[in-house]
Amino acid sequence: xxxxxxxxDTAIVKQGTAAAAMAAPRLGAVMDIGAALLAPVEMxxxxxxxxxxxxxxxxxxxxGQLVEGVHYGHPPGTRPQDRGKQWKSKPSLxxxxxxxxxxxxxxxxxFHADKEIWAQLGSSSKNICFRCDLYSxxxxxxxxxGRGQFEVGEKGMKANSAIKMAQKRSLVDACINSVPVAGxxxxxxxxxxxxxxLNKRNPPTPVEPPKLITEKQxxxxxxxxxxxxxxxxxxxxxxxxxxREVVPRDLANGAIYKAKMAYQEANGVExxxxxxxxxxxxxxxxxAQFEEPPPCDCMVLDENGVCQKCGNRIAGxxxxxx
Numbered sequence: 001x002x003x004x005x006x007x008x009d010t011a012i013v014k015q016g017t018a019a020a021a022m023a024a025p026r027l028g029a030v031m032d033i034g035a036a037l038l039a040p041v042e043m044x045x046x047x048x049x050x051x052x053x054x055x056x057x058x059x060x061x062x063x064g065q066l067v068e069g070v071h072y073g074h075p076p077g078t079r080p081q082d083r084g085k086q087w088k089s090k091p092s093l094x095x096x097x098x099x100x101x102x103x104x105x106x107x108x109x110x111f112h113a114d115k116e117i118w119a120q121l122g123s124s125s126k127n128i129c130f131r132c133d134l135y136s137x138x139x140x141x142x143x144x145x146g147r148g149q150f151e152v153g154e155k156g157m158k159a160n161s162a163i164k165m166a167q168k169r170s171l172v173d174a175c176i177n178s179v180p181v182a183g184x185x186x187x188x189x190x191x192x193x194x195x196x197x198l199n200k201r202n203p204p205t206p207v208e209p210p211k212l213i214t215e216k217q218x219x220x221x222x223x224x225x226x227x228x229x230x231x232x233x234x235x236x237x238x239x240x241x242x243x244r245e246v247v248p249r250d251l252a253n254g255a256i257y258k259a260k261m262a263y264q265e266a267n268g269v270e271x272x273x274x275x276x277x278x279x280x281x282x283x284x285x286x287x288a289q290f291e292e293p294p295p296c297d298c299m300v301l302d303e304n305g306v307c308q309k310c311g312n313r314i315a316g317x318x319x320x321x322x
Contacts, residue, residue, distance in 0.1 A: 059181050071097030093186035095168045098175040101182055106137045111167050126152040128162045132170035134178050144178025146170045210248040217252040224259045227274055234262045
């Protein structure tokens with residue numbers, strides 16, 4: 001190694017030591033992370049840990065000063081849905097929130113016509129372009145800038161309103177660009193997006209049409225409405241429902257269940273279809289269909305329908321036959 005190289009290495013070490021010495025006293029003010037990275041590892045750890053703690057504290061403090069719905073929020077159609085661990089959109093920073101952050105950090109905004117962007121957009125007389133510069137109130141130092149554009153006629157706004165909107169956009173942009181914590185927390189594009197753009201970003205969840213009443217349900221409800229043992233109010237309600245142009249399947253199921261409960265409460269027995277109730281004409285026909293044939297050919301019956309020859313009882317018989 002030549003003497004010149006040794007001198008260069010020595011100079012680098014001295015610069016790193018000086019940078020570390022400069023970084024340490026500045027912990028009470030604004031931390032110079034770039035200078036801290038030239039310091040020995042032990043000092044880097046102390047400086048970076050302090051920086052992370054300060055950032056975390058400032059992050060929470062800023063959040064504590066802002067009120068959702070006043071300073072920031074999710075405009076209609078932009079609130080993220082719960083999708084587990086997937087990415088979720090940030091809330092929009094409103095003008096009131098940008099002014100609050102700027103005031104808390106003792107900054108002041110200045111607005112200027114943004115001719116550069118205006119020219120890039122084609123120099124249209126309808127385009128209103130502004131640049132917002134942020135300055136420290138204490139030192140006068142320029143700490144950041146933001147740009148905003150609004151077109152006359154956009155959202156139905158005239159020239160005066162378009163100027164205010166362009167200034168507002170540049171203000172919010174300057175706040176998000178100049179205050180890193182604000183950029184971590186908020187975005188600005190959602191608030192100013194059109195309904196079509198919002199639908200592209202957060203497409204509405206498709207809603208399946210309701211399943212309609214089935215023929216079987218309709219027949220069951222019609223039978224209930226004609227059942228004399230069903231309470232009159234229930235029968236009237238069923239008929240009114242069946243007159244609707246569209247009857248959802250779930251609604252029909254609910255009506256059937258409620259009708260059964262009303263029948264049970266009124267009659268003291270569980271609901272069964274009219275044709276299946278004891279003593280009905282339909283029930284007699286069903287019983288006749290399944291009636292067993294005479295067990296014998298004797299047909300010598302006593303008054304109780306019992307065959308005197310073989311002892312079998314003949315269903316339906318009540319008199320003796322010779």
